[in-house]
Amino acid sequence: WQVPLCKAIRIHPSIRTLSLADTGLGTRSSGDEDDNTMACIVELLSSKNIVHLDLSWNCFGSVGFDFLGQKLIELGILEKLDLAHCSTLSKKSPWTSSMVHLLEHLRDNKSLRKLNISGNYLDFRAALV
Helix, strand or coil: CHHHHHHHHHHCCCCCEEECCCCCCEECCCCCECHHHHHHHHHHHCCCCCCEEECCCCEECHHHHHHHHHHHHHHCCCCEEECCCCECECCCCCCCECCHHHHHHHCCCCCCCEEECCCCCCCHHHHHC
């Protein structure tokens, strides 16, 4: 149901602000993002109208955040992005938030004006990204 919804949202001519908070996007129980999540990210960020996107309380792993960061640079016209309480802790390093994979891409993004990344297990190590 998620991909058809995201496709419909992408082509909608009037939606400028969209909240898909706590809708089950993101990682599966295995800890990896599925193809539906990746397709939804592409559809939502390909919208020519959406400037504020709230994906808070959806769980993204390192692969999902890396993909989101790449697409923000490639496709983004987003001005405001809410990602509160979205990260998982890395299995390889239990003190590392998956959010750092998104943060690595932000220096190349030119459209974002406001970013909410509260509640994502970030500590002083994230500043070193």
